[in-house]
Amino acid sequence: MTMTPDTTAKATGPSTGTPSGTEIRLDRVTKDYGLAAPAVDDISLTIEPGEFMTLLGPSGSGKTTTLNLIAGFETLTAGSIALNGTDVSDVPPHRRNLGMLFQNYALFPHLTVAQNVAYPLRERKVGKREIARKVAEVLELVQLTGRDDNHPSQLSGGQQQRVALARAIVFEPEALLLDEPLGALDRNLRSALQTEIRRIHREVGSTFVFVTHDQEEAMNLSDRIALFNNGRIEQVGTPQQLYAEPETLFTAKFLGDSNVFELGEAALDANVAWDGESWVIDPATVAAHPGVRASSAVVVRPEDVEVAGGRDDVPAGANAVRATVRDVEYMGSYRTLLLAMGERGLPGRTRVSPLQGEYAIGDDLVAWWRPQAQRIVAA
Amino acid sequence: MSSNKIKWSSWPLLVPALALLAGILLVPLADTFIRSVSAPGTYTNLLTDGVTMTVLWRTVVTAATVTVAALLIGYPYAYLMTRVSPRARGILLVIVLIPFWTSVMARNFAWIIILQDGGPVQSLFAFFGAEDVVLYGSTAGVTIAMTQVMLPFMVLPLFSTLGGIDRRLLLAARGLGSSPTAAFWKVFWPLSRGGVMAGVILVFTLSLGFYVTPALLGSPQESLVAQLLAQRTTLLLDFAAAGALGMVVLVVTLVLVAWANRMGGTVSAIGVVAASPPKDR
Numbered sequence A: 001m002t003m004t005p006d007t008t009a010k011a012t013g014p015s016t017g018t019p020s021g022t023e024i025r026l027d028r029v030t031k032d033y034g035l036a037a038p039a040v041d042d043i044s045l046t047i048e049p050g051e052f053m054t055l056l057g058p059s060g061s062g063k064t065t066t067l068n069l070i071a072g073f074e075t076l077t078a079g080s081i082a083l084n085g086t087d088v089s090d091v092p093p094h095r096r097n098l099g100m101l102f103q104n105y106a107l108f109p110h111l112t113v114a115q116n117v118a119y120p121l122r123e124r125k126v127g128k129r130e131i132a133r134k135v136a137e138v139l140e141l142v143q144l145t146g147r148d149d150n151h152p153s154q155l156s157g158g159q160q161q162r163v164a165l166a167r168a169i170v171f172e173p174e175a176l177l178l179d180e181p182l183g184a185l186d187r188n189l190r191s192a193l194q195t196e197i198r199r200i201h202r203e204v205g206s207t208f209v210f211v212t213h214d215q216e217e218a219m220n221l222s223d224r225i226a227l228f229n230n231g232r233i234e235q236v237g238t239p240q241q242l243y244a245e246p247e248t249l250f251t252a253k254f255l256g257d258s259n260v261f262e263l264g265e266a267a268l269d270a271n272v273a274w275d276g277e278s279w280v281i282d283p284a285t286v287a288a289h290p291g292v293r294a295s296s297a298v299v300v301r302p303e304d305v306e307v308a309g310g311r312d313d314v315p316a317g318a319n320a321v322r323a324t325v326r327d328v329e330y331m332g333s334y335r336t337l338l339l340a341m342g343e344r345g346l347p348g349r350t351r352v353s354p355l356q357g358e359y360a361i362g363d364d365l366v367a368w369w370r371p372q373a374q375r376i377v378a379a
Numbered sequence B: 001m002s003s004n005k006i007k008w009s010s011w012p013l014l015v016p017a018l019a020l021l022a023g024i025l026l027v028p029l030a031d032t033f034i035r036s037v038s039a040p041g042t043y044t045n046l047l048t049d050g051v052t053m054t055v056l057w058r059t060v061v062t063a064a065t066v067t068v069a070a071l072l073i074g075y076p077y078a079y080l081m082t083r084v085s086p087r088a089r090g091i092l093l094v095i096v097l098i099p100f101w102t103s104v105m106a107r108n109f110a111w112i113i114i115l116q117d118g119g120p121v122q123s124l125f126a127f128f129g130a131e132d133v134v135l136y137g138s139t140a141g142v143t144i145a146m147t148q149v150m151l152p153f154m155v156l157p158l159f160s161t162l163g164g165i166d167r168r169l170l171l172a173a174r175g176l177g178s179s180p181t182a183a184f185w186k187v188f189w190p191l192s193r194g195g196v197m198a199g200v201i202l203v204f205t206l207s208l209g210f211y212v213t214p215a216l217l218g219s220p221q222e223s224l225v226a227q228l229l230a231q232r233t234t235l236l237l238d239f240a241a242a243g244a245l246g247m248v249v250l251v252v253t254l255v256l257v258a259w260a261n262r263m264g265g266t267v268s269a270i271g272v273v274a275a276s277p278p279k280d281r
């Protein structure tokens, strides 16, 4: 595990595709609707050309507002937005040349599939023959050849969203903005369309900004994720970075399961104490700035937690805590033990393989992990 | 749209309505038709007496003017209704329905006072330099008063149609490169066409049959079809000619409804239109 202290400044770059995408730069962007708190609060984010960037976060955290600010559907309260270095803060949406995909598809019900897809080309005064060629091409890309004359209401949800996708990319926009485009689809269809969106991103090579509240979807699709919380960006990084190196408790809890031990106002020296246990700290696992001591927490992923019958079975140098089995969940290839840890019985979880023997509710164990596997974050 | 066949057992539910329609519509209609063709030359007289065709044409022009005026006023009004708070919407609805709840006579006498020579409207025109505008006793005055009464028939179907249009489609259009004006004409307007057609048909067909308003506000020299009909039935007792005239008006109306149906979808009695509806919104 490597440390990347400043994940916001660096991009891992586009996965593949032509390097023809557009850079989107948000500089200290704020949107205030006059509610208790701004919907988007002083956000700075640079989306690299050709990058698949996901805005992830709970409902109401400001993702849609941010996307609408980029699209130009909302006006900025403060800050600026630039496309490829050109400030577009005052450019109306129809002149920003961005493709947009909505959760409800937003297909024009009075137009056929082909007319829907041709719409942005007509608005750009593209010639008839050119329109026919491009529409056929893009319908093939989304695997809807032959449905030209259908009306949207004759298509399934997944097909409608593919028409919307075709319509959003046919005019080769600067970037594609997707607001929970798969939210209305069932699980299987969603996963199929995820694959398709990734493929199209590779083939088209333009910048994608994807909004979702589904962390699994974000992990699957993204080059980088910007994690939103209460109108602010909590952390930006690759899916691996966010999962393995969370900087805050919010990030650790939002992406995947974690065991969280809140330390309170502990001094982060070589050791920390929790519930009578003394744990070793690996300096590389401290996410917060070294000077910050206030309120931190130890985070350990379930797959990094091992169980032993007693203290004697714990390897030297590992951090350990007393635990009681509260429940056993059978997950197929592995089982999850739900634990009560420490004297206070803090809920925790770990994964065990069938080879590790049987566990029953009420078993007293010792849970342990290596100091390198834990993460110390701001709580 | 639904492919469900109506069960045979539910057909008896239609019997009362069908019986009523047969009694008050089909039988009198057949009677009128038979009378109109039993006397020789009624229809050729209509075309050649020099009065009927003039009045019929004037009626159609008046009804068309009322329809266009109601659409021009009603469309923005209905649009506004879809955009304001429920409270304000209620108030707007009441305003448009007030002439509906007022007695025909009270309403028309009110218009006489407003439109008469030296009345407020004429004074207003005079104030802006148009000294010789005559409204009371003219087709213009009749048109104004009729438009007011017809407004709810335009506003209500429009309101229901415009309110059902997904406004996110406008955002989508903007994102795809349409200016606000283009987004309106290419997306919003076509989607509102069903409501427009419903309103147009209701207002136009109802306007063809106005009697009290032109009788009170208009001039006897500029009568409309309903007055002509009344004259032929109550004064001249020429039921064959009156029946023929009625038949002509009916045919004009049916032709219009058929045309509008092809243009804008199926019109139901209350004017709510089911034109290829968007499935998801």
Ligand SMILES: Nc1ncnc2c1ncn2[C@@H]1O[C@H](COP(=O)(O)OP(=O)(O)O)[C@@H](O)[C@H]1O
Binding pocket: A033, A035, A038, A039, A057, A058, A059, A060, A061, A062, A063, A064, A065, A066
């Ligand atoms: N048009 C608006 N007017 C007022 N408040 C809004 C508007 N749009 C969004 N908000 C508020 O801004 C916050 C962020 O909303 P949004 O960006 O839609 O969140 P998300 O997409 O992450 O769920 C929410 O508290 C929401 O209620």
Ligand SMILES: [Mg+2]
Binding pocket: A060, A063, A064, A065
């Ligand atoms: Mg949202």
